[in-house]
Amino acid sequence: FSSSEYRMNSDGQPAKFQPPPKPVIIDKQKQREERRFLSPEFIPPRGRTDPFKFFIERKDMIQRRKVFNIPEFYVGSVLAVTTADPYANEKVNRFVGICVQRGGKGLGATFVLRNVIEDQGVEICYELYNPRIQAIEVLKLEKRLDDNLMYLRDALPEYSTFDMNMKPVSRLDHEEIPVNKLQVRMKPKPWSKRWERPKYNIKGIKFELPEKKMKEAQKWSQPWLEFDMLREYDTSKIEEKIWKEVSEELKK
Amino acid sequence: MAGWGLLGRLWGRLGAAAPGRPLWAAKRGGPTPGRSPGVTGASAAASLHRDLWSPPSGEACGCPLGQLGFAVRHVNSTTWWHEHLSEENVQFLKKITAEEYKAQTASKLCPLKDEPWPLNEWKPDSIRVGVVAVKLGMMPIWTKSGKKHAVTLLKVQDCHVLRYISKEESGGKTSKLLVGGKNASPFSKSESAMEIFKEAGVPRKQKVTTFNVTDDAIIKPGTPLYAAHFRPGQFVDVTAKTIGKGFQGVMKRWGFKGQPASHGQTKTHRRPGAISTNKAAKVYRGKKMPGKMGNIYRTSFGLKVWRINTKHDIIYVNGSVPGHTNCLVKVKDSKLPTYKDCNKNPPFPTFFADGDEKLPEDLYDEEIFQFTDPSVTYA
Numbered sequence: 294f295s296s297s298e299y300r301m302n303s304d305g306q307p308a309k310f311q312p313p314p315k316p317v318i319i320d321k322q323k324q325r326e327e328r329r330f331l332s333p334e335f336i337p338p339r340g341r342t343d344p345f346k347f348f349i350e351r352k353d354m355i356q357r358r359k360v361f362n363i364p365e366f367y368v369g370s371v372l373a374v375t376t377a378d379p380y381a382n383e384k385v386n387r388f389v390g391i392c393v394q395r396g397g398k399g400l401g402a403t404f405v406l407r408n409v410i411e412d413q414g415v416e417i418c419y420e421l422y423n424p425r426i427q428a429i430e431v432l433k434l435e436k437r438l439d440d441n442l443m444y445l446r447d448a449l450p451e452y453s454t455f456d457m458n459m460k461p462v463s464r465l466d467h468e469e470i471p472v473n474k475l476q477v478r479m480k481p482k483p484w485s486k487r488w489e490r491p492k493y494n495i496k497g498i499k500f501e502l503p504e505k506k507m508k509e510a511q512k513w514s515q516p517w518l519e520f521d522m523l524r525e526y527d528t529s530k531i532e533e534k535i536w537k538e539v540s541e542e543l544k545k
Numbered sequence: 546m547a548g549w550g551l552l553g554r555l556w557g558r559l560g561a562a563a564p565g566r567p568l569w570a571a572k573r574g575g576p577t578p579g580r581s582p583g584v585t586g587a588s589a590a591a592s593l594h595r596d597l598w599s600p601p602s603g604e605a606c607g608c609p610l611g612q613l614g615f616a617v618r619h620v621n622s623t624t625w626w627h628e629h630l631s632e633e634n635v636q637f638l639k640k641i642t643a644e645e646y647k648a649q650t651a652s653k654l655c656p657l658k659d660e661p662w663p664l665n666e667w668k669p670d671s672i673r674v675g676v677v678a679v680k681l682g683m684m685p686i687w688t689k690s691g692k693k694h695a696v697t698l699l700k701v702q703d704c705h706v707l708r709y710i711s712k713e714e715s716g717g718k719t720s721k722l723l724v725g726g727k728n729a730s731p732f733s734k735s736e737s738a739m740e741i742f743k744e745a746g747v748p749r750k751q752k753v754t755t756f757n758v759t760d761d762a763i764i765k766p767g768t769p770l771y772a773a774h775f776r777p778g779q780f781v782d783v784t785a786k787t788i789g790k791g792f793q794g795v796m797k798r799w800g801f802k803g804q805p806a807s808h809g810q811t812k813t814h815r816r817p818g819a820i821s822t823n824k825a826a827k828v829y830r831g832k833k834m835p836g837k838m839g840n841i842y843r844t845s846f847g848l849k850v851w852r853i854n855t856k857h858d859i860i861y862v863n864g865s866v867p868g869h870t871n872c873l874v875k876v877k878d879s880k881l882p883t884y885k886d887c888n889k890n891p892p893f894p895t896f897f898a899d900g901d902e903k904l905p906e907d908l909y910d911e912e913i914f915q916f917t918d919p920s921v922t923y924a
Binding site for chain 1: 682917
C-alpha cells in the first residue's frame with residue numbers, strides 16, 4: 294500500500310512523484326577560510342612613505358606573530374593581558390578589560406583596555422608587539438556598534454566593570470562575530486567630550502537628553518564630509534595583497 | 546655644439562637662454578627663420594649683430610619681448626629634455642639608459658677583482674669614508690630589558706665612490722673622496738656635470754657629497770658602498786637638509802615668548818619686542834629675527850647603530866635624523882671623542898661584498914630584542 298497513487302494535483306489528476314529537496318551542506322571549514330581577518334595595524338596609512346618601509350616592518354611583525362600568538366579581537370571584546378613586570382611579586386601582571394580603542398600602525402600598534410577596579414576606572418594602553426607581553430587571551434570576542442568606546446568614561450560604571458577572574462566565553466569557530474547592539478546609559482552631563490555631536494558618530498549611547506539639545510548638536514554636523522573625494526582611502530586592494538602575504542608567511 | 550657656447554653668451558644679453566625654439570613662436574605660426582638650433586655659429590652671430598641694432602620687435606628675435614623692449618623669460622620659453630623628441634625616441638632613450646645602468650652596476654659588483662687600490666690596516670687615527678643613504682621612516686625597537694627606543698631606517702641605495710681628490714689638489718688638510726647616492730635620470734643635467742659619473746663608470750647620482758678621508762682609507766672610484774660598512778654597536782653622525790618651513794616669524798624660528806593675548810596688547814602678540822639696547826645704538830650682527838627657516842644642512846651627532854640588514858642594505862640608527870622621509874642623508878663615523886672606543890676595528894677601508902666575509906642577513910646589537918626570541922621575562 295502506498296499513498297503516492299492517491300496523491301492528486303490541484304487539477305485533480307494523479308501527481309508526479311517529486312523527490313525531496315537535496316540537503317544543503319554548509320561546509321564549516323570553507324566558511325572559516327572565507328572569513329578573513331587582517332589586523333588593522335597591517336594596513337599602511339596614507340602618505341608619501343615608500344611601501345618598502347612597510348614591507349620591512351611587516352617582516353618583523355610576522356616574525357613576532359610566529360613566536361607569540363596575537364589573537365583576533367575587536368573594539369568591544371574583553372581581553373586578559375599578562376605582562377612581565379619587574380616590580381610585581383611574581384614578576385607577572387595580569388589585567389582584564391574591555392578593548393576601548395585600537396590605534397597605531399605597524400610595530401607601534403596599541404590597544405587600550407578599560408576596567409573598573411574597586412570603584413576606580415583604570416585604562417591601560419598596551420603595545421601589541423611589546424616583548425614584555427607574555428600572553429593575550431580573548432575572554433569574550435564580540436564587536437560593538439562603534440569603533441571607539443572612549444565614551445565609556447562618561448557612562449555608568451556598570452558598563453565597564455568586568456570580573457578579573459572571568460572565564461572565557463566559548464564560541465564556535467565558524468560563527469560570525471556577534472555585534473553587541475548594547476545602548477549604554479550615561480552619567481549626567483558634563484561629559485569629557487560632547488558625545489552627542491555628529492563628529493563622533495556614536496551609535497552605542499542611549500541619549501536621554503531633551504530633543505532641543507539633540508537638535509542643537511546637529512548644528513555641528515558636516516554633511517559634505519562623506520562626499521569629499523580627497524578623503525577617500527580605498528584599502529581593499531592593499532588589504533588583499535597584504536592578507537595574501539601575511540597568511541602565506543604565517544603558514545610556513 | 547661649439548657654436549652653442551657663442552650663441553649662448555650672446556643670447557644671455559637678451560635674456561633668453563633656451564636651447565630650443567620657444568613654444569610661443571610655434572603658436573605664432575611656424576619657426577622663425579634665422580633662429581633654429583641648426584644654424585652655424587658665424588651666420589648666427591652675424592644675424593644677431595644685425596638684430597642688436599634693429600628696433601626690438603617680437604618676431605625678429607627668438608625670445609619674447611616685454612613692454613620695455615627687454616627680453617622677458619616666460620615659463621613657456623623653457624624646455625624639458627624630451628620636448629623636441631618623438632615618442633618612440635623617448636621610449637628608446639629610456640630603455641637604453643636603463644640597460645646601460647644595469648650594465649654599469651653589474652660591472653662594478655666585484656671591486657676586489659678589479660685591481661683595487663692597496664688595502665691598509667685600520668689605525669685609531671684613520672678616518673674612513675661615509676655613505677649616502679635614503680631616510681625611509683621610523684620604527685620602535687625594544688631592548689632585552691624591555692625598554693623601547695625609536696629608530697630611523699636609512700637605506701643605502703646605489704652608493705658609489707665617484708672621485709678621489711688628493712690633499713694637494715683640494716688644498717685642505719686631508720684628501721677627499723666624492724661619493725654619490727641614489728641613481729637619477731641623466732637627461733636633465735649638462736654634459737660637464739655628467740663627466741664625473743662617466744669617469745667613474747657609474748649612473749648619474751642624485752646627491753654627491755665629499756668626505757674628508759685619511760690617505761690610508763682611500764678607495765678606487767667606482768667601488769660600491771654597502772650598509773655593512775657600518776656595524777651594530779658603533780656610533781654615527783647623520784647630516785641632511787632639514788625640512789623647509791619657509792618664511793617664519795620669530796616665535797617659531799627662535800622660540801621667543803611673544804606677548805600676552807589680552808590685557809590691552811595692541812596688535813602685538815607674536816612680535817620680537819625690543820631688538821637692542823639704548824647704549825648699543827645699533828642692532829648687532831646675527832640678531833635673531835624672522836626669516837627663512839629650515840632647508841639647511843644640520844647634523845645629528847652620536848647616533849647608535851642598532852641593526853644592519855645586509856640583504857636590503859638598511860641601517861637602523863637610534864633617534865631621529867634631520868630631513869623629510871625619502872630624503873638623502875650623509876652618514877659618517879662619529880667624530881665625538883666619547884665614542885672613539887666604540888668605533889674600533891671597523892671594516893677598513895670599506896666592506897667589500899665579493900670579499901671573504903659572508904655576513905648573515907641581519908646583524909643585531911647585543912642588547913636588542915630579536916623577534917625570533919620568546920617574550921622578555923624578569924625571573
